[in-house]
Amino acid sequence: MRIRTTAVAVATAAALLTGCSDSGSGSEKPGAKSPGSEQTAGRQPDQKAAAGAVLSEAELRQALATATEATGYQAKDNDVPATRPKADKAACRALADMTATGTTRTPEANAWASRSFTSESAEPGLSVTTSLFSYEGEGAQQTVAGIREALDACADGFTTTGNNGGATITYTSVTAEQPLEGGEEAVSWVMTGEAQGQQVPMHLTAVREGNTLAVFFTIHLLSPEKTELPKDLFDTQMTKLADAVKSA
Numbered sequence: 001m002r003i004r005t006t007a008v009a010v011a012t013a014a015a016l017l018t019g020c021s022d023s024g025s026g027s028e029k030p031g032a033k034s035p036g037s038e039q040t041a042g043r044q045p046d047q048k049a050a051a052g053a054v055l056s057e058a059e060l061r062q063a064l065a066t067a068t069e070a071t072g073y074q075a076k077d078n079d080v081p082a083t084r085p086k087a088d089k090a091a092c093r094a095l096a097d098m099t100a101t102g103t104t105r106t107p108e109a110n111a112w113a114s115r116s117f118t119s120e121s122a123e124p125g126l127s128v129t130t131s132l133f134s135y136e137g138e139g140a141q142q143t144v145a146g147i148r149e150a151l152d153a154c155a156d157g158f159t160t161t162g163n164n165g166g167a168t169i170t171y172t173s174v175t176a177e178q179p180l181e182g183g184e185e186a187v188s189w190v191m192t193g194e195a196q197g198q199q200v201p202m203h204l205t206a207v208r209e210g211n212t213l214a215v216f217f218t219i220h221l222l223s224p225e226k227t228e229l230p231k232d233l234f235d236t237q238m239t240k241l242a243d244a245v246k247s248a
Contacts, residue, residue, distance in 0.1 A: 052210035053248035055134040060113035060212070063132055063244035065237045072122050073233060078114035078129065085160035085169070091153035094146035095174065095191065096160045098204055098215055101131075106146070107139040109213075117233060125222030128229065130237055133213045140213045147187050147206055151176045157192075170194045180231055182238040183207035183214070190227075201227045207238060210245045214238065 055063065067075035082102025087093050093106060103109040114131040135143070157172045171191045179188035188205040203218040214237060220227040 052245055054110050054136055054211050055132075055244065055248055057111040057113055059244065059248060060111055060132040060134060063212075063241050064113055064115045064130060065117075065233070065240050067117075069240065070117055070233050070236050072120055073117040073128075074120060076116050076118075078116055078131075080164070083162070083164055085163045088159045088161070089154065092150050092158040094143070094150040095154055095158070095171075095189075097143075098147065098206065099160065099163065099169075099217070101164075103133070105133075105143075107135060107142050109133040109139065110136055119230070123220075123226065123230070125220050126226070126230070127219050127221060128233055129217040130233075131215045131217070132241065133215070135211050135213065140208045140211050141185075143213055144185055144187055144206060144208050147189075150174075151187070151189055172199065177203075179205050179207070180229065180234050182234065183209045183242075188229075200224050203227050203229055205229055205234070209238070209241050212241060212245055214241055 061077075065075075067073060078101065080101055082100075082104055084100040084102070084104050085096045087096035097105040101112070101114065103112045111134045112131065114129060116127060116129045118128075119126040133140070133143075151174060154171075154174045157170070157174060159168060159170045161168045163169050170193065172194050173190075173192045175190045175192075177188045177190060179186035186205065186207040188203070191202050191204065193200045193202055200219070201224055203216075205216040205218075207214045207216075216229050216234065216237075218227055218229045
């Protein structure tokens with residue numbers, strides 16, 4: 001059963017995560033709570049427009065944590081062609097966008113950079129894809145607000161088509177979770193994907209820092225029940241992003 005579950009998790013992850021592809025010339029090697037409730041929906045968005053610089057692709061890439069900074073992880077840049085899965089329910093578009101690569105989404109991002117991290121020893125099989133998006137105007141705030149709305153509307157699940165490799169992914173449930181502390185506002189949730197009769201939980205967290213959005217997509221290829229965003233990796237990335245935004 002473990003072998004079958006692992007194979008399904010890998011197949012599902014390959015359809016969703018850019019880090020499971022073979023691309024990435026910039027590779028580095030290191031030396032259920034109710035959606036929408038106050039307790040689980042994360043911090044509420046600021047009503048004031050986000051201020052600050054709109055980072056370029058080069059600046060976003062510089063703001064990504066490296067394997068040296070994220071000790072205990074292997075790191076690999078994600079340079080795959082842009083992919084935007086389409087949700088079968090319009091209300092779930094914001095969640096489908098969080099599985100997309102590139103700048104095409106609603107609202108449109110100004111720039112995008114992404115890097116995947118795999119645990120070397122502490123938690124073998126754990127994979128976290130970190131993506132940074134910069135937005136003009138209130139695009140980052142609108143994106144977070146759209147996610148919050150979709151969590152309420154899509155709790156019973158939805159389906160996306162046109163994923164990496166053209167796959168169709170069915171999400172049987174969407175559950176909001178309490179996000180880790182970081183950024184100006186954050187939202188976290190679990191989408192459970194189904195493949196070959198197996199349930200594969202995928203943990204996502206979106207954090208806004210000024211006009212930049214950091215999205216963490218976590219999956220466990222060996223033990224799906226252990227899917228959880230590591231706090232050490234999260235803190236390392238958010239500290240570096242905050243410094244980049246402040247100095248831009």
